[in-house]
Amino acid sequence: MRIANWEVDKILIDGGSSANIIYISAFNELKLDRKDLKRVNYEVTGFNGSRLTPKGIIELSVRVGERSRRRDVQAEFLVINSPSPYNVIMGRPLIHKIGGVVSTYHLAMAYTNNEGWLAKLSGSQKTTQQCYITALKQPAKTRQQSGSERRLPEKRERKSRKRKREEYHKEKHKQKLAMENFEPAKEEMARPLPSGEHVTVELTEDEMPEIDPAVMVHRLNVKEDIRIVRQKKRSFSAEKNQAIQEEVENLMEAGFVEPRDYPEWLANVVMVKKANGQRRMCVDFTDLNKACSKDC
Structure with a gap:
């Protein structure tokens, strides 16, 4: 497969990925300009469990196959700064754009060429095995950033969750004490409603504390x-x-x-x-x- 007029190997075809991904090492090898990156403000979760913010998104030319099997398209790729045995992940957007049908059993993908005819792309069993073994050796989770730049937001978020849980338990304790000390008069005690009557109670958001994740x-x-x-x-x-x-x-x-x-x-x-x-x-x-x- 050629991306931005360069031959690229070690490409994972992943129908479970909602985006096409190019890793920063491959991005640099292709001599692409970071000025062409469009900013994104969301995180992605990798198959190794890591949560990463992409460096940006870029549109690149893609050529699948050669000669009569050739298919040329433009596709957007998220640029990810993370260790990976692969250079590129072909996700659903690109698979759908070329009309691809993937068979993991046959290690092959059928797609339509520029003329609309059926073509086939086969993978390398040896390269697949090598990438798989390398992926297993990587840690379950990786951090995109190190030092205070990454730890401070996470620390603040943990403190915020902890503070909310403490406030929730304090509120529940106050309610429990109030119920224990409440002794209604006989005339104020609850009585069954007459037949056919009903009561509708509508609470506002601030009257319903959040549910503790532990519950x-x-x-x-x-x-x-x-x-x-x-x-x-x-x-x-x-x-x-x-x-x-x-x-x-x-x-x-x-x-x-x-x-x-x-x-x-x-x-x-x-x-x-x-x-x-x-x-x-x-x-x-x-x-x-x-x-x-x-x-x-």
């Missing part, structure tokens, strides 16, 4: 063969935008949500009008619900 953690059980869906941004009226802004600020203030940039699943909010005229903000999880296994 419960929510994870999504997404099926492996599901295509990631990034919903296009929806437009709202000025009134709805103001309601969304207020609701997000309330959730952030209560510690329910935090700003985060995700390169994968993205869902829009939906504003629903309540009976009292106010609006409730919901999230359109239709695509994500389809991708997750049912609980029962």
Whole structure:
């Protein structure tokens, strides 16, 4: 495979990767200019468990195959500064662009050439084995940065989580003491509601402290063969935008949500009008619900 008019070997074709990746060592060998990098502000998680912030993203010319099997495309690559036995990872974006179908059993990939005909690319069993053994020797997790530059943000984040847990336990202790010291009068004690009556209680965000991760953690059980869906941004009226802004600020203030940039699943909010005229903000999880296994 040729990238930026240079022959490149040790390429991992990974259908599980949501991005094409070129490692910094290969980036330098190709004599590419860092001025061409576009900045990104999100992290990626590697197959070795490391969490890294890319140096940037760059668009490069790619040629798969030669002569009658040739396929020329433009593809974007995230530039990663991390040790790797590979020079490049071909992710789903590039695989889909060339119409590729990968067979790990045959160590081959079928794709369409420039004329639209079927072509095949075969890998090297020896090189594959060498890269696999090298990958196993690498540590489970690596750090992109060293020293105070990387440790300080992580230290602050750990302190923040610890402080929130302490505040949660203090609040629970106060509630427990209040309930133990509370002795209601007989006329104030709870009584059964008459038949047909019901009570609706609506709590605000600040009245519901966060759940300690030691108690419960929510994870999504997404099926492996599901295509990631990034919903296009929806437009709202000025009134709805103001309601969304207020609701997000309330959730952030209560510690329910935090700003985060995700390169994968993205869902829009939906504003629903309540009976009292106010609006409730919901999230359109239709695509994500389809991708997750049912609980029962």
